[in-house]
Amino acid sequence: MTLTHEPIEGEHFIVVSETTGESWEIVVGLEVHCELATVTKLFCGCPNMFGDEPNTNVCPVCLGLPGSLPVLNHNVVELAIRLGRALHCTVEPSVFARKNYFYPDMPKDYQVSQFDKPINVDGWLDLPDGTRVGIERAHIEEDTGKNTHAGGSGRIHGADYSLVDYNRAGVPLVEIVGRPHIRHPEQAKTYIDELRAILLTTGASDAKMEEGSLRVDANVSVRRVGDTALGTRCEVKNLNSLRSLGRAIEYEARRQVDLLETGERIKQETRHWDEGAGRTRAGRSKEEAQDYRYFQEPDLVPLAPSAEWIAAIDAAMPPLPAARRDALASSAGVAVTETSVVIAVQRDLDQLALATIAAGGDGKRVLTHVEHNLSGDGATDLNPATFAQLVSLELGGQLTATQAKTVLAEMVTSGRAPDVIAAELGFEAMDSSELEGIVDGLIAESPDEWADFCTGDDKKRGKLQGFFTGKIMKATKGQADGKAVAALLESRRAESL
Amino acid sequence: MSVIPSTALEIAAAVRSGELSAREVLDGHLARIDAQDGEINAFNLVMIDEARAAAAAVDAQVAAGEDPGPLAGVPLALKDNLCTRGIPTTCSSRILEGWRPPYDATVVQRVNAAGAVSIGKTNLDEFAMGSSTENSAFGPTRNPRDTSRVPGGSSGGSAAAVAAGFAPLSLGSDTGGSIRQPAALCGVVGVKPTYGMVSRYGLIAFASSLDQIGPFSTTVADSALLLEAIAGHDGRDSTSINAPVPSLLESLGQGVDGLRVGLVTELMGEGIAPDVAARVRQAADALTAAGAQIGEVSVPAAAYGLSAYYLIAPAEASSNLARYDGVRYGMRVDAPTTAEMNAATRTAGFGDEVKRRIMLGTYALSAGYYDAYYGKALKVRTLIVRDFEKAYADFDLLLTPTSPTTAFKFGDKTADPLSMYLNDICTIPTNLAGHPAMSVPFGGGSDGMPVGVQLLAPALGESTMFRAAAVLEAAAPALDEVWS
Numbered sequence: 001m002t003l004t005h006e007p008i009e010g011e012h013f014i015v016v017s018e019t020t021g022e023s024w025e026i027v028v029g030l031e032v033h034c035e036l037a038t039v040t041k042l043f044c045g046c047p048n049m050f051g052d053e054p055n056t057n058v059c060p061v062c063l064g065l066p067g068s069l070p071v072l073n074h075n076v077v078e079l080a081i082r083l084g085r086a087l088h089c090t091v092e093p094s095v096f097a098r099k100n101y102f103y104p105d106m107p108k109d110y111q112v113s114q115f116d117k118p119i120n121v122d123g124w125l126d127l128p129d130g131t132r133v134g135i136e137r138a139h140i141e142e143d144t145g146k147n148t149h150a151g152g153s154g155r156i157h158g159a160d161y162s163l164v165d166y167n168r169a170g171v172p173l174v175e176i177v178g179r180p181h182i183r184h185p186e187q188a189k190t191y192i193d194e195l196r197a198i199l200l201t202t203g204a205s206d207a208k209m210e211e212g213s214l215r216v217d218a219n220v221s222v223r224r225v226g227d228t229a230l231g232t233r234c235e236v237k238n239l240n241s242l243r244s245l246g247r248a249i250e251y252e253a254r255r256q257v258d259l260l261e262t263g264e265r266i267k268q269e270t271r272h273w274d275e276g277a278g279r280t281r282a283g284r285s286k287e288e289a290q291d292y293r294y295f296q297e298p299d300l301v302p303l304a305p306s307a308e309w310i311a312a313i314d315a316a317m318p319p320l321p322a323a324r325r326d327a328l329a330s331s332a333g334v335a336v337t338e339t340s341v342v343i344a345v346q347r348d349l350d351q352l353a354l355a356t357i358a359a360g361g362d363g364k365r366v367l368t369h370v371e372h373n374l375s376g377d378g379a380t381d382l383n384p385a386t387f388a389q390l391v392s393l394e395l396g397g398q399l400t401a402t403q404a405k406t407v408l409a410e411m412v413t414s415g416r417a418p419d420v421i422a423a424e425l426g427f428e429a430m431d432s433s434e435l436e437g438i439v440d441g442l443i444a445e446s447p448d449e450w451a452d453f454c455t456g457d458d459k460k461r462g463k464l465q466g467f468f469t470g471k472i473m474k475a476t477k478g479q480a481d482g483k484a485v486a487a488l489l490e491s492r493r494a495e496s497l
Numbered sequence: 498m499s500v501i502p503s504t505a506l507e508i509a510a511a512v513r514s515g516e517l518s519a520r521e522v523l524d525g526h527l528a529r530i531d532a533q534d535g536e537i538n539a540f541n542l543v544m545i546d547e548a549r550a551a552a553a554a555v556d557a558q559v560a561a562g563e564d565p566g567p568l569a570g571v572p573l574a575l576k577d578n579l580c581t582r583g584i585p586t587t588c589s590s591r592i593l594e595g596w597r598p599p600y601d602a603t604v605v606q607r608v609n610a611a612g613a614v615s616i617g618k619t620n621l622d623e624f625a626m627g628s629s630t631e632n633s634a635f636g637p638t639r640n641p642r643d644t645s646r647v648p649g650g651s652s653g654g655s656a657a658a659v660a661a662g663f664a665p666l667s668l669g670s671d672t673g674g675s676i677r678q679p680a681a682l683c684g685v686v687g688v689k690p691t692y693g694m695v696s697r698y699g700l701i702a703f704a705s706s707l708d709q710i711g712p713f714s715t716t717v718a719d720s721a722l723l724l725e726a727i728a729g730h731d732g733r734d735s736t737s738i739n740a741p742v743p744s745l746l747e748s749l750g751q752g753v754d755g756l757r758v759g760l761v762t763e764l765m766g767e768g769i770a771p772d773v774a775a776r777v778r779q780a781a782d783a784l785t786a787a788g789a790q791i792g793e794v795s796v797p798a799a800a801y802g803l804s805a806y807y808l809i810a811p812a813e814a815s816s817n818l819a820r821y822d823g824v825r826y827g828m829r830v831d832a833p834t835t836a837e838m839n840a841a842t843r844t845a846g847f848g849d850e851v852k853r854r855i856m857l858g859t860y861a862l863s864a865g866y867y868d869a870y871y872g873k874a875l876k877v878r879t880l881i882v883r884d885f886e887k888a889y890a891d892f893d894l895l896l897t898p899t900s901p902t903t904a905f906k907f908g909d910k911t912a913d914p915l916s917m918y919l920n921d922i923c924t925i926p927t928n929l930a931g932h933p934a935m936s937v938p939f940g941g942g943s944d945g946m947p948v949g950v951q952l953l954a955p956a957l958g959e960s961t962m963f964r965a966a967a968v969l970e971a972a973a974p975a976l977d978e979v980w981s
Contacts, residue, residue, distance in 0.1 A: 059776075060600050063825065065598065065599070065826070066580065066586070066588075066593070066598070066702075067586075067598065067699040067700055067701045068600075069577075069698050069733060069734050069735065070735065071732065098816050100816050100862070102839055103833055105826065107820065108820045109819035109820050110819055162835070164824070214932060291863055293816070293859065293864075293867075294873060295816070295862055298704075298705035298736075299736065300736075301736060326573075377927075
């Protein structure tokens with residue numbers, strides 16, 4: 001079986017079977033848990049802090065001691081609504097529910113979550129590639145503690161003993177349930193990137209996959225290209241990095257196509273990604289056969305955020321990545337899907353780019369510099385007027401692309417004006433007549449090579465173009481613009497034919 | 498030693514004026530407990546040292562010219578499902594063996610702040626599940642009026658402690674009648690306040706949407722005094738009502754002239770012992786004599802209250818009691834795997850009734866059964882609220898028996914859980930509605946055991962309810978008055 005990375009029918013990722021030649025489409029929906037960046041936990045005043053000494057940020061409430069009761073943290077609701085609105089969700093009156101199951105990291109042996117009435121419903125997230133991924137819901141729930149199993153396999157089964165740290169118990173989470181609109185492992189990674197950018201922009205979460213403040217489960221299914229019904233899905237867990245996410249989706253799709261092509265059925269189940277082995281494994285079915293017996297949490301009252309509250313959150317919403325890309329692309333006169341636009345927003349350089357364009361800088365040239373030459377620190381402090389000046393010098397032919405890059409780097413370091421730096425570095429302006437004189441002189445010095453360049457085959461001509469360009473660069477001490485040199489050589493050749 | 502008065506109001510007045518020391522009051526009660534509680538078994542734990550320290554603190558305040566508060570020096574017994582810092586809190590269950598809460602329940606803080614002297618932790622049906630206190634892991638409590646009979650439950654220890662004179666005041670919790678029914682069976686006053694009037698923080702949950710803490714006392718005025726001390730908003734309980742505490746003591750003398758009181762038809766017929774029903778009618782006559790207008794009113798959905806309750810309460814309990822898993826506190830029975838350890842611990846730690854209700858509740862919430870059981874019970878609950886609303890359009894208060902019978906003998910109903918559940922038929926509807934209700938002693942039954950009549954009021958109607966309770970208290974026949 002082959003996985004083709006060719007985009008077929010847009011961005012769809014297709015598995016082509018080696019045995020049957022049939023094409024299969026991958027369908028992915030992602031469920032993301034993110035810890036909200038509040039000062040205190042969801043239902044008590046304990047610090048919401050990663051990495052502290054085990055069991056120091058605990059109290060009767062988050063330890064679920066008998067008689068304790070939860071009190072909802074207002075700031076959690078604020079952040080959850082902000083995130084929901086950033087995902088274009090409708091904020092609904094909601095209720096909390098208990099999800100009942102036994103696990104030692106869960107102090108009450110139920111998790112307070114939201115079930116049939118979540119706070120945020122029906123939104124979407126636009127990917128840089130133009131895909132709109134639906135968001136079914138984004139609801140509030142509490143995190144569990146963390147188990148450490150000593151001895152055995154490191155899992156609870158076969159462990160000699162287990163330690164539980166309840167610092168994380170009761171930390172606020174939002175679970176973002178995406179619709180199955182993702183068709184490609186890379187697209188899944190982009191979705192997480194984009195979601196992470198939204199989480200950071202809204203201040204809802206620090207979104208660190210490595211610290212577990214952002215966790216991803218992938219619902220993966222496959223179907224024959226052309227089918228509209230969804231296939232049976234498997235939920236893949238234990239995805240600790242974007243790399244794991246992409247690999248796991250790819251593996252799982254292959255596994256499912258293999259099964260279906262040999263006439264077997266997919267069993268809906270939870271599977272765990274094993275990064276070392278590069279495969280997914282079924283969880284123990286006994287563990288998975290859960291009936292969570294959801295019912296409304298009687299210790300909390302229904303949540304009905306006022307229209308005024310939601311409006312105030314909307315009004316204070318910072319510009320989001322998709323809107324920033326739109327603004328930049330339209331100002332620069334390029335497509336919103338351009339890599340340079342995506343990168344400019346990712347690096348927080350879109351404001352600089354917009355200001356530079358407003359100061360007269362050429363949009364495409366500005367974006368090229370942002371994409372290739374401005375990854376380092378300090379770039380956001382660049383003066384848009386001087387950046388625009390640099391771009392104008394470059395477009396006017398006074399600086400070559402290479403020289404402009406050098407000058408720009410110096411501008412970031414010193415903050416000085418581009419013409420001053422160029423003069424200091426000896427990047428003299430070279431007008432076209434000067435270049436023409438040099439080129440004509442070199443042609444006259446090497447008549448045989450020139451003849452071959454004019455009449456030779458592509459291979460020979462390519463080689464001799466290098467020969468002449470080298471000589472010209474040497475003669476101009478590298479100050480000639482490569483593009484101008486190529487154009488000049490081509491026009492002289494046309495004249496001589 | 499001076500004579501110690503029997504009511505909390507008198508004791509507090511005497512202690513505040515310096516006539517009596519809290520120490521004397523405490524010693525008198527401890528002596529009575531020492532002499533009689535071996536037989537009654539009202540207490541799981543008598544807090545001798547802590548009580549002595551609290552009494553000394555009250556006496557020191559009085560000596561310093563400070564006012565210790567409205568409950569100054571009054572001994573008060575706490576149902577053993579109320580958390581007390583550093584003091585074992587057991588719910589009369591083996592599963593909480595050895596656990597000492599690191600915090601006080603809000604009500605415990607409030608009675609202590611009002612100058613009360615917490616004297617001990619009282620026995621209950623395990624996790625407040627029962628109507629006779631026979632489900633305690635530490636043996637049953639006996640009814641002080643007749644030790645061959647049950648005191649009712651689940652707050653049997655708190656009711657018996659007041660009836661036996663071990664403390665003039667006690668606190669219980671009422672999920673389906675667990676204050677009012679034992680109050681009736683022991684011949685004392687017991688109040689279930691409006692849901693949310695008293696903070697549940699620190700009350701170990703049985704069924705969270707129904708549980709409410711309330712007072713026991715020998716007089717209506719003492720219950721008013723204690724309820725005023727414990728009521729009021731608490732930021733630690735999200736279901737706590739943010740409303741001013743009603744002035745109950747002030748309302749006591751206001752009488753019932755012009756009040757409309759409804760006798761609930763559904764709770765006066767089948768299943769109610771004739772001697773109990775007769776006392777209720779006699780109570781209605783007493784209210785009429787005091788100027789109230791009595792009428793009959795139907796609350797049709799009340800007939801389904803018991804069925805709805807025995808789905809909703811166990812469902813919540815199945816979740817609330819999940820945390821007793823042997824991982825963090827209390828009993829642990831070791832086993833090779835976590836799941837086996839959980840099961841072994843719960844098998845050994847819980848009694849039969851608790852297990853029965855956990856299973857009932859788990860079943861009621863299960864996939865495929867939710868709609869038919871738990872979902873339908875919630876609908877019945879809504880209907881009950883609606884029927885009560887209709888009744889309260891025409892009546893200020895309702896009047897019913899508290900319990901269908903007087904106190905029964907030990908073992909009479911343990912073999913048949915359903916007959917035990919029927920004890921709560923009159924009390925359950927108000928828990929489902931979240932309304933206040935109280936039991937007031939009103940003479941005896943044909944067996945000479947106390948009868949309680951129940952007053953019901955709409956949400957936050959405690960003031961009106963206490964006015965009528967005071968009238969009934971004044972008109973109540975003596976327990977030994979021949980029943981006709």
